[in-house]
Amino acid sequence: xxxxxxxxxxxxxxxxxxxxxxxxxxxxxxxxxxxxxxxxxxxxxxxxxxxxxxxxxxxxxxxxxxxxxxxxxxxxxxxxxxxxxxxxxxxxxxxxxxxxxxxxxxxxxxxxxxxxxxxxxxxxxxxxxxxxxxxxxxxxxxxxxxxxxxxxxxxxxxxxxxxxxxxxxxxxxxxxxxxxxxxxxxxxxxxxxxxxxxxxxxxxxxxxxxxxxxxxxxxxxxxxxxxxxxxxxxxxxxxxxxxxxxxxxxxxxxxxxxxxxxxxxxxxxxxxxxxxxxxxxxxxxxxxxxxxxxxxxxxxxxxxxxxxxxxxxxxxxxxxxxxxxxxxxxxxxxxxxxxxxxxxxxxxxxxxxxxxxxxx
Amino acid sequence: xxxxxxxxxxxxxxxxxxxxxxxxxxxxxxxxxxxxxxxxxxxxxxxxxxxxxxxxxxxxxxxxxxxxxxxxxxxxxxxxxxxxxxxxxxxxxxxxxxxxxxxxxxxxxxxxxxxxxxxxxxxxxxxxxxxxxxxxxxxxxxxxxxxxxxxxxxxxxxxxxxxxxxxxxxxxxxxxxxxxxxxxxxxxxxxxxxxxxxxxxxxxxxxxxxxxxxxxxxxxxxxxxxxxxxxxxxxxxxxxxxxxxxxxxxxxxxxxxxxxxxxxxxxxxxxxxxxxxxxxxxxxxxxxxxxxxxxxxxxxxxxxxxxxxxxxxxxxxxxxxxxxxxxxxxxxxxxxxxxxxxxxxxxxxxxxxxx
Numbered sequence: 001x002x003x004x005x006x007x008x009x010x011x012x013x014x015x016x017x018x019x020x021x022x023x024x025x026x027x028x029x030x031x032x033x034x035x036x037x038x039x040x041x042x043x044x045x046x047x048x049x050x051x052x053x054x055x056x057x058x059x060x061x062x063x064x065x066x067x068x069x070x071x072x073x074x075x076x077x078x079x080x081x082x083x084x085x086x087x088x089x090x091x092x093x094x095x096x097x098x099x100x101x102x103x104x105x106x107x108x109x110x111x112x113x114x115x116x117x118x119x120x121x122x123x124x125x126x127x128x129x130x131x132x133x134x135x136x137x138x139x140x141x142x143x144x145x146x147x148x149x150x151x152x153x154x155x156x157x158x159x160x161x162x163x164x165x166x167x168x169x170x171x172x173x174x175x176x177x178x179x180x181x182x183x184x185x186x187x188x189x190x191x192x193x194x195x196x197x198x199x200x201x202x203x204x205x206x207x208x209x210x211x212x213x214x215x216x217x218x219x220x221x222x223x224x225x226x227x228x229x230x231x232x233x234x235x236x237x238x239x240x241x242x243x244x245x246x247x248x249x250x251x252x253x254x255x256x257x258x259x260x261x262x263x264x265x266x267x268x269x270x271x272x273x274x275x276x277x278x279x280x281x282x283x284x285x286x287x288x289x290x291x292x293x294x295x296x297x298x299x300x301x302x303x304x305x306x307x308x309x310x311x312x313x314x315x316x317x318x319x320x321x322x323x324x325x326x327x328x329x330x331x332x333x334x335x336x337x338x339x340x341x342x343x344x345x346x347x348x349x350x351x352x353x354x355x356x357x358x359x360x
Numbered sequence: 361x362x363x364x365x366x367x368x369x370x371x372x373x374x375x376x377x378x379x380x381x382x383x384x385x386x387x388x389x390x391x392x393x394x395x396x397x398x399x400x401x402x403x404x405x406x407x408x409x410x411x412x413x414x415x416x417x418x419x420x421x422x423x424x425x426x427x428x429x430x431x432x433x434x435x436x437x438x439x440x441x442x443x444x445x446x447x448x449x450x451x452x453x454x455x456x457x458x459x460x461x462x463x464x465x466x467x468x469x470x471x472x473x474x475x476x477x478x479x480x481x482x483x484x485x486x487x488x489x490x491x492x493x494x495x496x497x498x499x500x501x502x503x504x505x506x507x508x509x510x511x512x513x514x515x516x517x518x519x520x521x522x523x524x525x526x527x528x529x530x531x532x533x534x535x536x537x538x539x540x541x542x543x544x545x546x547x548x549x550x551x552x553x554x555x556x557x558x559x560x561x562x563x564x565x566x567x568x569x570x571x572x573x574x575x576x577x578x579x580x581x582x583x584x585x586x587x588x589x590x591x592x593x594x595x596x597x598x599x600x601x602x603x604x605x606x607x608x609x610x611x612x613x614x615x616x617x618x619x620x621x622x623x624x625x626x627x628x629x630x631x632x633x634x635x636x637x638x639x640x641x642x643x644x645x646x647x648x649x650x651x652x653x654x655x656x657x658x659x660x661x662x663x664x665x666x667x668x669x670x671x672x673x674x675x676x677x678x679x680x681x682x683x684x685x686x687x688x689x690x691x692x693x694x695x696x697x698x699x700x701x702x703x704x705x706x707x708x709x710x711x712x713x714x715x
Contacts, residue, residue: 138679150668157661281491313505320499
């Protein structure tokens with residue numbers, strides 16, 4: 001399995017490990033740097049062909065388009081890092097989006113924060129179901145969340161009964177979240193940024209966050225080391241669900257028109273964004289920053305292709321090819337890192353043996 | 361350890377487990393039959409069988425190679441996109457004036473190439489199949505759109521399209537379903553009666569052990585992915601004929617339905633376990649439910665919910681039973697070790713799920 005995964009997460013605090021960790025951190029950081037460079041390159045090239053692409057308004061649109069997928073990718077990263085998978089996020093988004101629209105349609109005076117809270121709660125509840133199936137029910141995450149993908153989507157259909165929420169029936173103050181800006185930044189993106197900062201910080205600096213990596217690197221070892229794996233995995237699913245719930249409310253604010261199909265097929269896009277962002281699909285490595293950047297890159301490519309007048313039909317093919325390139329690049333780096341580490345450890349062992357006067 | 365041992369060691373347990381699983385699915389089918397005939401007089405008719413089974417044909421076809429792939433602990437999510445690509449090619453080439461006799465082999469060839477591309481990335485480059493086929497899912501669907509755009513080609517002659525939906529003369533079995541039947545027998549024989557099939561199980565049970573026992577792990581996976589591509593392309597041809605129209609967006613989202621059918625059929629997503637019979641039964645069950653609810657005027661949404669719930673319940677049920685049994689064994693162990701004065705007890709469980 002993926003070598004850097006094990007290495008990155010190994011929380012070995014000995015001194016000899018330190019340089020190794022710095023080195024690996026650098027590699028991980030390079031991934032994010034690489035994404036930023038790719039993004040900058042893409043935007044520059046597109047801007048040369050069509051200067052209007054970098055006007056403030058269209059950049060804001062870029063950010064708005066990326067917001068929802070990026071938010072879902074943050075949640076997905078939490079789950080992926082633990083060597084699990086959440087396929088139900090698109091369906092949870094659909095449920096929450098329709099709930100938000102439905103609530104406002106029936107009582108337009110509802111305070112907006114309450115609707116956000118309800119959306120997040122709904123998502124968290126869905127996450128509890130997923131988490132319980134995976135931890136208590138011992139279902140493979142793929143099977144459990146594939147099942148809930150269908151169930152939640154079906155529930156959304158039953159709930160909507162074929163009806164649709166229209167933008168005209170929603171309060172303007174709510175819709176303005178999707179269109180307004182604060183200090184030039186789209187309001188909707190601030191939600192994602194806040195989630196990103198919180199999750200990113202927790203994942204990197206808190207014990208619970210580090211334990212997620214440990215679980216993903218080696219579930220059995222993590223358990224034997226005394227980590228409460230079930231509890232942590234459950235928390236990851238709940239967080240993913242809650243973020244999908246939040247994304248649903250934002251979806252309604254952004255698009256206004258919502259029916260039961262909202263977010264269909266997002267699950268694979270989100271996983272794709274995370275993988276492009278360097279999150280290992282078998283757990284143990286990756287950051288939410290990378291995943292969010294992956295989402296931004298994916299959506300920017302789509303916008304850039306439109307601006308560059310590439311026929312719309314080519315977009316998917318390009319995105320797919322890029323995804324494959326990203327995975328292949330990961331593998332290439334992983335192999336290189338593993339080789340480097342092996343060399344280093346042989347060298348240190350040799351040195352240690354030399355110091356010990358050749359005993360043993 | 362020899363290849364035979366690697367393959368045969370878990371066999372007795374697997375057999376009984378499987379038999380139980382298949383019995384469970386069979387009971388569910390009987391239940392669906394009772395329910396369906398209660399809901400509508402038309403349920404247990406030949407016409408309904410023809411209609412429903414033809415509707416399921418593409419998913420059923422793609423489920424066969426996927427079963428083998430999942431038993432080796434890999435996955436192929438790109439099948440539905442290969443189906444779409446095949447349909448798009450068929451439309452485009454027909455417009456370009458190719459004869460059907462040339463189009464179909466060409467589509468199958470393209471399917472094989474798509475499968476081979478997956479296989480190379482997975483076996484030679486060493487990438488996880490889940491990630492690879494999510495990528496090619498997007499890419500192949502993209503190719504389909506590049507080929508045909510959002511157009512539809514619908515002027516295929518009757519003399520061909522009739523093979524998409526008509527019954528084999530004198531039976532209630534539509535041609536695509538008959539084809540599925542033949543292929544199902546072939547796949548079942550290969551999986552359950554040949555060395556190749558045993559090697560597939562060996563890979564899924566323990567890939568490294570299989571490799572050191574001389575199983576050509578990479579080669580076998582390559583063959584499976586290529587076959588999966590060919591069968592998916594064939595499903596695209598059939599869908600085009602059945603609906604008498606070629607489109608690039610055919611089968612969007614089918615990949616997860618196919619996975620659901622395979623898992624419901626008792627194939628472990630971690631490999632090493634499963635049978636073709638189980639998957640066929642699962643397909644029958646899914647078709648039966650779909651038809652019963654449709655005929656019973658129960659809204660289509662419930663099909664989705666029931667499918668998902670069934671998928672979860674089918675895997676959850678046995679797990680909970682297992683869990684209860686372990687808990688009992690565990691408390692017995694503890695009682696015994698307490699009596700004998702020993703404080704240590706065995707590590708809690710053998711999960712078998714996370715590796």
